[in-house]
Amino acid sequence: MVIEAHWLLPPELMEPAWQVYREAFEELRTRAVQRHVMLRGEFDEQMRDARIRKYVVRDPSDGRMLALATLTNDLGAMPLVSPDYFEYRWPALYAERRIWYCGFYAIHPEHQGSATFVRLVTEMRAVIAPGIAVMDFCGRNEEVRRMPQVVRTILARQGDVRPERLDAQAYWSYEFPAAS
Template sequence: MSEPNLDVTTVRRLPEDVIDIFWPIYRASFEPLTVRAAARHLLSREEFEEDMRDERILKFLVQDGGRIVGMTTMTTDLDAVPWISPEYYRHHYPEHAARGAIYYFGYALVGPDHRRNRVFVAMLDSMLALLLENRAIAAYDVSRYNDETVKLAERLFIRARQTSEVTVDVADVQTYYAATFHGPRSD
């Protein structure tokens, strides 16, 4: 496969036709997590469209020869991310919060025809440049499946360390338990 001619741009709001392109890619990417992760990762179509229209959320779009093939979302407006506690980040990183330099990653999507080339790296490099320029905090969450099996966080760390002096810490851990009751005690 030849190396694609990639161009990364950022937008605040996706046009309807681009939302239609990414909905099936998003669904195919996140639907497997419905049985692999205890937390809900798959948005409804309406929630996905709302994110794509939400101007608080920056969308990094990758084009290959004019065709959009990848997207990652990121925001500095922590209130735009319903599954996190903005207060947690503001409390633990007050200096970064005061200057609007806490960026939360949403999700990354790459079309199935482009998963084996540099689309994800191109998006990541654009985001890393922004983070480095702003001496920012990059916050994100990764399911255990994506962390241990796909090694997503490790791959992100490796790329970040190639271009930046960066410290990575686990901010928090949420553990889900399932207790199975088998009947009364027999003693």
């Protein structure tokens, strides 16, 4: 597999990137309360945002896109995180722009469980270290797929890593059954 890094996704990669992203996250459309899947316009905007680095994984035999991931140390580029939190928590690292947010890892369903994810995490770690990588996982990916532990295992093979859960948000429902 070949990994390319782009600050601006080339126009000819927009449609294949959208297809990989959409298919990779299809399950979360109905399995997560919070919308974890960007709309097409939001996706296109991120792909054109030069503050966000895009990692494209291709099959070397035919050039087909297998995966896509994003990474930024400009926390203002990510609409759902609070730069103030990170500046308060780690002022020196924040000032040095050594706090990185991994927006998503989209692995095409045919390649989930392959070495693709490991290669992407390894490639991105080389940019981040020394520093802090921040990722968010919905409850399903945390509890069912155990993604925080998977990432920790990958990173621990490459050296010292200290994971910490930073925050959580829970969604509750209150059902009102019909009177009997």
